[in-house]
Every structure is written in C-alpha cells, then in structure tokens.
Amino acid sequence: MTVRARQAIADADLVIGNDTYLAQVRPLLEGKEVVVSRMGEEVDRARRAVALARDRSVAMVSGGDAGIYGMASIVLEVLEHEEAPMPCEVVPGVTAANAAAALLGAPLSGDFAVVSLSDLLTPIEVIETRLDHAFAMGVPVALYNPKSRGRPHNLALAIAAARRHLASGVPVGIVRNAFREGETVLVTTLGAFESVEDEVDMHAIVIVGTGESRIITLEGRYGIITPRGYHRKYVY
DSSP states (O other): OOHHHHHHHHHOSEEEEEHHHHHHTGGGOTTSEEEEEOTTOHHHHHHHHHHHTTSSOEEEEOSSOTTSSSSHHHHHHHHHTOSSOOOOOOOOOOOHHHHHHHHHEETTSSOOEEEEOOOSSSOHHHHHHHHHHHHHTTSOEEEESOOBTTBTTHHHHHHHHHHHHSOTTOEEEEEESTTSTTOEEEEEESTTGGGTGGGOSTTEEEEEOOTTOEEEEETTEEEEEOOOSGGGTOOO
C-alpha cells in the first residue's frame, strides 16, 4: 500500500470494496462506514460508489494498483455517464508484478510485458494471440490470474506459448500472496514448470524470464535477475 492510498482511506467518510480486500485494510476502517461487495459485482459496486459519493467522500478499495486489472476503469466509465461532474482521484498502488519482482530480485529490470490469463472479460483466442506476441518480443512476461478452478488450462496455454519462443532453461518465478500472509516464492525453469504448477492459483503471479535471465542466490534462496545491459557498456 502506498502512503497516498493510506491517506485516502483515512480521509474518506465511507469505504467500499470487495470483502477480501477490505479484510486486508481492516485496521484502517475504524470509525468508517463500510460497504462490502462480493466478487463479480464490480459494475454494481462502481455505480453504488458513485451514487454514495454525491454527498460524502468515498474510497473504493481495489487490490494492487486500481488502474491495473483494478476498479479504476469501471468507476471512471460510470462517471462518464453522470450529468453533473464529480471529482475523482485514482490513487496509485503496488501491482502484483512489482511486488513479486521485488521478492524474486530483479526479473523485470527493463522492458517487460503483462498478460492476464482470465478469459472472463477477454476471449481466450485474444489472450493466446497476445501471449504469442509477448513471448516473441524476447522480454520477461508477467502472467496475472494464472489459474483458477474454473479455467485450469489457460496456464498450460501460456507455458506452451513461452516454449515456442524460449529455451527450457529460462527461469520462471512463482510468487503467491506477495507481501501478505502466506507468502511463498518459488523459482524453477520453463522446462521443469510442471513440477511446481500445483503451487499456482489465483493468489499467485508467474514471471517468465528471457534468454538473458538467470537464477541467482538471494539471501539463502533462489531469485531471478534479468540484466538490464550495463555489462555491455561498462566494466564492473
């Protein structure tokens, strides 16, 4: 959580959000009016937040960064249809790619791509095309929403796409619950991914490196570094 996000919650009269995310900020909600919404009710949540904000200060809580696979876009879309203008601030947060990368070391040190494997809002055919282009670029790829009970096979499609463009020894990092309770960090290779695939769920993010990425030892455990290219220009 960023300092600005904490301040936004402190300044709000009312806080609304998914119950999972509200639970994570429970100590900050004392004395606040709280509206709990369930997963799958994003549009109704956004409409309700805008309606409530007509006469009070409302904070919409979203996981990670609100503008990256979060609630910012739908809230702004709802606001577009409001007859009277209403002030709105999108507060930056820490998205899963940043958090997981920090725990792994430096796998995303330069250009990288981010692809969500959730086909709830995006057709799987579009996701497959994006994956193929992303891995073809030769940059690290962070996979959001990698596997759920309703779509357990999308991750296999992503790994297959990676293998079409990358060698089996390319490092892969799996981070679950980054900087939260139950945090785990695993490092494997593209060729051995199936051996740890059971560790992947909706609480995880998968970061696939490049041919330049390498596995390093990081405080007694394995991490990943993707050199930014300083070694090609400087002697150190």
